[in-house]
Amino acid sequence: MADWTLFEVFVRSKHGLNHKHVGSVHAADAEMAIENARDLYTRRSEGVSIWVVPSTAITATASDEKEALFDAADDKVYRHASFYELPDEVGHM
Amino acid sequence: MYAQMVETGSKGVRDLESMSEQERAFQQRIDADIKIEPKNWMPEAYRKTLIRQISQHAHSEIVGMLPEGNWVTRAPSLKRKLQLMAKIQDEAGHGLYLYSAMETLGADRDEEVQKMHEGKAKYSSIFNYPTLNWADMGTIGWLVDGAAIVNQVPLQRTSYGPYARAMIRVCKEESFHQRQGYEILLHMMREGNEAQKAMVQDSINRFWWPVLMMFGPSDANSPNSAQSMAWKIKRHSNDELRQRFIDQTIPQLQILGCTVPDPDLRYNEETGHWEFGEIDWSEFYEVLKGNGPCNKERVAQRKKAIDEGAWVREAAVAYANKKQQRKAA
Numbered sequence: 001m002a003d004w005t006l007f008e009v010f011v012r013s014k015h016g017l018n019h020k021h022v023g024s025v026h027a028a029d030a031e032m033a034i035e036n037a038r039d040l041y042t043r044r045s046e047g048v049s050i051w052v053v054p055s056t057a058i059t060a061t062a063s064d065e066k067e068a069l070f071d072a073a074d075d076k077v078y079r080h081a082s083f084y085e086l087p088d089e090v091g092h093m
Numbered sequence: 094m095y096a097q098m099v100e101t102g103s104k105g106v107r108d109l110e111s112m113s114e115q116e117r118a119f120q121q122r123i124d125a126d127i128k129i130e131p132k133n134w135m136p137e138a139y140r141k142t143l144i145r146q147i148s149q150h151a152h153s154e155i156v157g158m159l160p161e162g163n164w165v166t167r168a169p170s171l172k173r174k175l176q177l178m179a180k181i182q183d184e185a186g187h188g189l190y191l192y193s194a195m196e197t198l199g200a201d202r203d204e205e206v207q208k209m210h211e212g213k214a215k216y217s218s219i220f221n222y223p224t225l226n227w228a229d230m231g232t233i234g235w236l237v238d239g240a241a242i243v244n245q246v247p248l249q250r251t252s253y254g255p256y257a258r259a260m261i262r263v264c265k266e267e268s269f270h271q272r273q274g275y276e277i278l279l280h281m282m283r284e285g286n287e288a289q290k291a292m293v294q295d296s297i298n299r300f301w302w303p304v305l306m307m308f309g310p311s312d313a314n315s316p317n318s319a320q321s322m323a324w325k326i327k328r329h330s331n332d333e334l335r336q337r338f339i340d341q342t343i344p345q346l347q348i349l350g351c352t353v354p355d356p357d358l359r360y361n362e363e364t365g366h367w368e369f370g371e372i373d374w375s376e377f378y379e380v381l382k383g384n385g386p387c388n389k390e391r392v393a394q395r396k397k398a399i400d401e402g403a404w405v406r407e408a409a410v411a412y413a414n415k416k417q418q419r420k421a422a
Contacts, residue, residue: 029413063132
């Protein structure tokens, strides 16, 4: 197992929805990773499409960067629709 | 349960004041129910305890396929055979979800499996009992998976993110296991002849006490529980989960029209709980030590599966290499 590549698995549950990360599998190559992922993550018709990506190909944010990266959005409430108050007679907008 | 007596290496839970700054931030994060993710800092003892617990849980799923595999070729109908194979395939899947969660902690799967083969890592005591008649397939689904569900439902909220997410997936699939098991028994009790009904009762008699032992020693003899609870990798005590299981199981037992081999079992009107007799803990510790009825057979079968499957893994690598070379050419 140690000489097999670790792949991250993404499954699209229904047409029109995004692929979503569901877990990982080991395999000798990408095609076999798809076959393993099919057996492991879609035994009950959970998916219509599978992506596999070698885990080493993923670049992620570091946990200690969380504030620097994401806090900047916290004080920008005006980016949300609910920030804007409209009179009731306007109805749904 | 699927993980019993997981060693935490702790000599008592420390208060926030006596922790290092890093450790305090970690504990406060857990106290606030924020999940710990693979890249977050964590105390070494937390990491090691989780590796022990998740690997034990994964080994249990994998070894748990063996007692059921014993009946695939002897299932009484094609329908039952297909159901049993689907359940066993799920157990393999559960083992793999858990090994993946364990790997996010930096543990190596081959090494952890090797530890089980050497007797250094445990799997649940329940899988060291033999499956002697067809009703055992029903009893395992109903009682063993039933006990597993009681343990795993709270683990969906466990503090380590990848473990909690694996549990959510596992729990979704477990209810099929329990229902198919109970249906096997109900069918034997309602449609079966006297010999078949006797099989059901015999099966429950053999499995009842070992199933209660799955929850681990009583709280008084569970030295690691306090630390595991503080870390929220365990969310309820062994005795609490055992009681919950008994309370939900006895009414199902009555619908079957069967009994459990416990003369002390009685309903307490005041507390609303079923009271039960003393568990023979000497049997539990013997099984954990490797002296259960099937310990040697189970480990030998696992080793054989790994050894005899080596050529398949080698062939997969050879095939991948060949395809790559063809592409390059």
